Amino acid sequence: MKNLNWISGLVVIVIMAAVILFCPVPSMLSWQSNFLARAFLWLLICAMMCLFRILRGPTAPDRAVAVDMLGILIVGFCAILSLPTGRDWYIDIGLAWALQSFIGIMALAKYLEGKDFDE
Numbered sequence: 001m002k003n004l005n006w007i008s009g010l011v012v013i014v015i016m017a018a019v020i021l022f023c024p025v026p027s028m029l030s031w032q033s034n035f036l037a038r039a040f041l042w043l044l045i046c047a048m049m050c051l052f053r054i055l056r057g058p059t060a061p062d063r064a065v066a067v068d069m070l071g072i073l074i075v076g077f078c079a080i081l082s083l084p085t086g087r088d089w090y091i092d093i094g095l096a097w098a099l100q101s102f103i104g105i106m107a108l109a110k111y112l113e114g115k116d117f118d119e
Contacts (some may be wrong), residue, residue, distance in 0.1 A: 017044055039080055047073045064108050071101030 020041050050073065053066035078094030078117075081087075 020045075036080055038085060040077075043073050043076050043080065060112055064105060064112065066103060067108075068105045071097060073104075078107065 020038055048068060050066045050070040054063050054070070057063040057066060075094040075098050078090045078097070082090035082094075
């Protein structure tokens with residue numbers, strides 16, 4: 001049963017990858033290039049998979065890793081938005097999010113280990 005889940009998940013990911021790579025993707029915004037639209041779709045699919053792992057994760061460390069990956073994806077979204085618009089504050093938001101995510105994950109890791117924050 002476990003192998004069937006792995007194989008079906010792999011087939012779904014390969015199909016999504018083929019659709020994104022080989023099918024024409026309409027630009028979601030007027031200023032967005034074809035490459036940025038594909039990158040945005042890849043990040044969106046990865047974010048959905050992270051949300052699935054957060055909701056269904058078997059253990060708390062699995063959920064913590066998924067939350068950390070989601071934070072990294074949000075930084076990627078900020079980077080993709082800053083490229084075509086030329087606005088620097090998207091990068092500032094991404095940097096602030098990365099720092100806050102790092103501190104939050106470190107605090108969660110300490111909590112999951114059972115240690116106090118001052119140790």
